[in-house]
Amino acid sequence: MTELLLTGGRVLRPDLTVERADVLVSQDSGEIVAVDEPGALDGDDELDAESGLVIPGLVNAHTHVAMTMLRGLADDKPLDAWLREDVWPVEAELTPEDIRAGAELGLVEMIRSGTTALSDMYFEVEEIAEAVDQAGMRAVLGFTAVTVGKDEEGARADLQESLDVAKRLDGAADGRIKTTFQPHSLTTVGEGYLREFVPEAFDAGLSMHFHANETRDEVTPILDERGVRPLAYAEEVGLLDGDAYVAHGVHVDESEIDLLAETDTGVAHCPASNMKLASGMAPVQDLLDAGVTVGIGTDGAASNNDLDMFDEMRDAAMLGKLAADDASAVDAGTVVEMATANGADLLGFDSGRIEAGANADLAVIDLDAPHLTPAHDLVSHLAYAVRGSDVRHTVCDGEVLMRDRTVEVFDEAAVRERAAERAAALVERAED
Ligand SMILES: CSC[C@H]1O[C@@H](n2cnc3c(O)ncnc32)[C@H](O)[C@@H]1O
Numbered sequence: 001m002t003e004l005l006l007t008g009g010r011v012l013r014p015d016l017t018v019e020r021a022d023v024l025v026s027q028d029s030g031e032i033v034a035v036d037e038p039g040a041l042d043g044d045d046e047l048d049a050e051s052g053l054v055i056p057g058l059v060n061a062h063t064h065v066a067m068t069m070l071r072g073l074a075d076d077k078p079l080d081a082w083l084r085e086d087v088w089p090v091e092a093e094l095t096p097e098d099i100r101a102g103a104e105l106g107l108v109e110m111i112r113s114g115t116t117a118l119s120d121m122y123f124e125v126e127e128i129a130e131a132v133d134q135a136g137m138r139a140v141l142g143f144t145a146v147t148v149g150k151d152e153e154g155a156r157a158d159l160q161e162s163l164d165v166a167k168r169l170d171g172a173a174d175g176r177i178k179t180t181f182q183p184h185s186l187t188t189v190g191e192g193y194l195r196e197f198v199p200e201a202f203d204a205g206l207s208m209h210f211h212a213n214e215t216r217d218e219v220t221p222i223l224d225e226r227g228v229r230p231l232a233y234a235e236e237v238g239l240l241d242g243d244a245y246v247a248h249g250v251h252v253d254e255s256e257i258d259l260l261a262e263t264d265t266g267v268a269h270c271p272a273s274n275m276k277l278a279s280g281m282a283p284v285q286d287l288l289d290a291g292v293t294v295g296i297g298t299d300g301a302a303s304n305n306d307l308d309m310f311d312e313m314r315d316a317a318m319l320g321k322l323a324a325d326d327a328s329a330v331d332a333g334t335v336v337e338m339a340t341a342n343g344a345d346l347l348g349f350d351s352g353r354i355e356a357g358a359n360a361d362l363a364v365i366d367l368d369a370p371h372l373t374p375a376h377d378l379v380s381h382l383a384y385a386v387r388g389s390d391v392r393h394t395v396c397d398g399e400v401l402m403r404d405r406t407v408e409v410f411d412e413a414a415v416r417e418r419a420a421e422r423a424a425a426l427v428e429r430a431e432d
């Protein structure tokens with residue numbers, strides 16, 4: 001049995017207390033074996049956590065990881081124009097190799113900033129799955145179906161592909177990959193298709209992940225045409241019958257918050273994307289108060305523009321206070337839980353907490369920095385002051401993904417070079 005000891009540091013416990021402790025993980029089972037007082041445990045290999053804080057690896061609950069290829073290409077527009085004028089024309093030119101390159105780049109960025117699990121929506125999912133496998137991370141993946149602008153055959157093919165991919169890839173990468181059925185949103189997939197394919201996905205035991213209530217423009221047409229709010233419509237077509245989580249959930253009213261709670265449907269809150277596209281402010285504190293599980297996602301790098309979950313925690317806290325008009329709303333401990341335990345809960349992984357028996361998905365933060373001094377309250381630091389670049393080591397499934405800021409699972413320079421070259425060629429093709 002090979003065991004890795006994270007030694008000399010402080011540890012964030014599930015109740016958000018911090019104690020001086022060592023953490024022993026099994027590289028065979030990929031689980032945390034023990035958390036004990038300094039010096040009490042021995043491992044075959046060690047990670048130095050001196051002057052550091054060991055935290056659960058962060059969970060990015062909604063992203064499009066390969067969209068790193070579009071980073072900085074389409075800024076300063078609202079969602080609909082951003083997608084139709086800028087993003088979709090470039091995405092139409094993406095090759096499987098581009099998506100692989102963009103995914104690898106995004107995963108390297110995530111590892112460098114302490115993220116160990118992600119929930120992704122995109123296409124060419126096999127490429128993304130191979131990149132996740134190589135990264136050693138956990139992921140929930142899926143093929144995203146869009147039917148607007150497609151003929152019957154194309155639309156049905158998209159939904160069938162979403163079903164097939166979800167069935168085919170579930171359990172890949174030794175169980176580190178799970179899948180979801182993914183209609184893109186309630187306005188970009190036609191009702192007939194939802195009514196036909198959603199029950200099939202439900203019968204196959206698949207979880208659902210879709211964009212919902214992101215902008216007012218997504219709410220109004222559904223309300224006008226059907227006389228019901230979008231999430232009531234989602235329930236009608238069966239999308240909330242099983243395990244489900246929606247991305248964004250910005251413009252939800254009280255009835256929809258209750259519906260989310262009643263159906264145990266989670267929300268992946270994307271504060272930076274919601275601010276950048278001026279989509280609106282999600283009522284995060286109200287969602288939490290109603291008992292809805294809310295995780296945090298970066299969304300893609302074209303609407304953020306990075307994949308740093310520390311940025312995202314800070315944004316979630318700040319925006320949550322503005323939305324509630326209450327400085328005590330969405331407090332530091334809450335955002336830390338959202339980015340760890342809640343995210344793991346949404347994705348269905350036994351991660352997000354440092355406890356014997358949980359998945360050994362961890363990050364070590366280097367506290368030896370001016371912006372983290374003094375250290376009155378380390379939970380406050382995690383929410384408001386730590387940056388992705390403060391992460392010293394990243395571990396997932398007991399394996400070291402980054403040691404002393406060197407990524408061990410990819411040749412980082414080669415990944416960056418390949419992505420930059422491919423992104424430049426992609427833009428040239430799109431402009432032709
Ligand atoms: C076919 S994969 C997903 C699809 O969604 C697009 N997308 C990226 N960010 C958002 C967002 O915030 N709302 C809706 N759709 C988004 C992405 O570009 C892909 O085309």
Ligand SMILES: [Zn+2]
Nearest residue numbers: 211247299300
């Ligand atoms: Zn999205």
